Amino acid sequence: MSKLPLIVVLSISLPVFAAELPADPLNSPAWSTIAGRYFKGQPVVFDARVKVTAPASAEDPLDVPVQISAEGLADVQEMLVVADLNPIQKILSYEPLHAAPSLAFRFKVEQSTPIRAAARTRDGVWHLGGVWLSAAGGGCTTPSYGSADPVWQTRLNEVRGRLWPADGRGTQRLRLRVIHPMDTGLANGIPAFYIDRIVLSDAKGLTLARLNTFEPISENPVLSFDLNGSGAVRVVGGDIQGNQFSAEITP
Amino acid sequence: MSRWRWLAALAAAVASTLASAAGFDYQLQPRKVADGVYALIGKTENFSRENGGNIVNTGFIIGRDGVIVIDSGPSKAYGEQQRAAIARVTDKPIVQLLLTHAHPDHVFGNQAYPGIPIASLPATAVTLTQSGDALLGNLYRLVGDAMRDTEVRLPNAAAADGAFSMAGRKLRLMAARGHTDGDLMVFDEASRTLFAGDLVFFERTPTTPNADLPHWLSTLDSLDSLDFAVLVPGHGPVLHDHAGIAQTRDYLRWLRDGLQGAARRGLDMPEVLQLPVPERFQQLAVLKTEYERSVTHLYPAYELDTLPTIPRSKPK
């Protein structure tokens, strides 16, 4: 009788206290650093249902298109995207409250690196997927064109966007583009200046999704969301200097 | 064998070993495509250490008084070996180098032609002045050792649209755009040979880093009415018909319509990268890589067309 509770405790605790990290399928030199920085003390599994789609090689290191998706996973609370070998690793975090666990964005890459998406389910487990991206380098330490080109000073936070109605998938697609230099602070003499939050809500004020973006997101961010329900979407966002923007996108 | 002759033989052997270790051997073989007209045909690959950057077609035309060279290839070594290959065909002097456009595989052999007029369209000279070092740095990274000692040499003469007599040979220079903003074609009247530069690709997927598809397509349409006997494309095998023009047009139209359609359906770039490419293009060399690159180059403009500006509203 005395053995049984011990076995139960062990079987529950194993994922949480497993001191050894699962071996990294991407074989990244920075995997233990990434794990320690973003998933310390939390259960981590590599899961084929978490997909990262990107070109094999970064044709434009300042604007690498990426899509993350955890379509097969139920109850995704939060998604995190990191590039192991970028000088600033964290690209974004996303809470798809009433949205599909998928997102497309573009980012600046400094050198060849794994790109990882992590999806945290309700049980607290992080499910990880990722790919290697090959890159020429120079993306993060090159000033964005915006800094040299004053167009953004008069059009800062100008929003373009459109909604595509649900076509059998149950989600409508929102595509956004915001004018912003998204300076990383790594280029000489140009301080960090980037959009750090975007919140989407429906016509009744229900929050559909929350996105936090960081320095590596490309200049003039282009984003694609897959949102539950239908109808107009309100976009509210801001940058680290307190500039705000908002826009009403109607179908 | 005397001791001295033995030493001389040893020195020669060492020198030839050093030479082969020092320089990439492109094994250039001029191919006669018409009377007095030759092409040097590169591989239908992407830049690599193994091919030394020789993924390009260059050529030369032998006139009464000298030789006109069309494009100088990817590196100093290529330019030097191109000159040596020409000298194996003719002992006439090289009097003119013409550059078709400002892409690195076509212009970085210029160093091998000191003192010889190098002409290009003005737009080509502007691009090489602004971006030559960046293009060269990129090629060093992709090709490596075969690029040794290669430096940017800018064109020193402006080419213009029209008929000219060069070295006693009647040529027509045709200024166009579409592959880049300055695309020079060279037409030899006597043999009716067209050096089309990169406006025409054949059996090798077209590249689009500086492309303007509407201009490129209208340039191809105008080429259809040109009465040529031989067409040397920028990349791929030499043609005697319009198949290269038709294939390039077919691919570019499919690219244009596919990207525009995807943007109108609301797709993002990673989804566009996954779209199927029709069966008829599967035989084109380096299809997947070039398609991915083209999506990156061209999609942002198409998607922006589908995203209207939203009037500003006050945050609630």
Ligand SMILES: [Zn+2]
């Ligand atoms: Zn070209």
